[in-house]
Amino acid sequence: MEGMNKIMGKTILAFAASNSSASINRQLVTYAASLLHGADVETLDIHDFEMPIYRHDREEADGIPQQAHDFLARIARVDALLISFAEHNGSYSAAFKNLFDWCSRVGREVWGNKPMVLLSTSPGPGAAARVLGIAESAAPHFGGNVIGSLAVPKFFESFDSETGLLVDSELDQQLRELVAKL
């Protein structure tokens, strides 16, 4: 209850660090956001912030694309962040990494000193924890105040896409306790 009182009246930005229209990380973050009773939840699709691949020469010639400024503005106006990271080949999706790289050229504090809860899920057993480790260790260097993280392995066993619910009860309890800290 104490945790839920903290959430009341806050605005949380919840999104998946994936550009897939069928993103399992979006399904997970949508469920996690539904647990934020009393908060105003904003969402975004990083595909709407797609930019050319970062290139020094491009920045020199044309500056930083407007999408990077727009994404940072979405972060600036909220109280906290809830993000679920897709894992591609041991790391971030290229779509998220490119967005992040452009944003970091505006300023190093991409996460705006906001409290953050970091999630990740993948179909296999280990990939989610891998990218989560990367995101969690990097965040403090970019103005991120990580208050907790949770990997949901084996998405298609742990999560029911039809109901949109986390069916692994142990992970569900951990997720509820985690988002209450926001």
Ligand SMILES: Cc1cc2nc3c(=O)[nH]c(=O)nc-3n(C[C@H](O)[C@H](O)[C@H](O)COP(=O)(O)O)c2cc1C
């Ligand atoms: C380029 C690429 C690389 C991937 N690499 C891995 C991997 O190393 N391990 C793994 O378990 N899954 C891997 N996957 C599967 C992703 O975890 C899966 O596509 C997942 O749905 C991505 O999250 P999303 O649906 O939120 O985008 C990869 C997928 C792609 C497209």
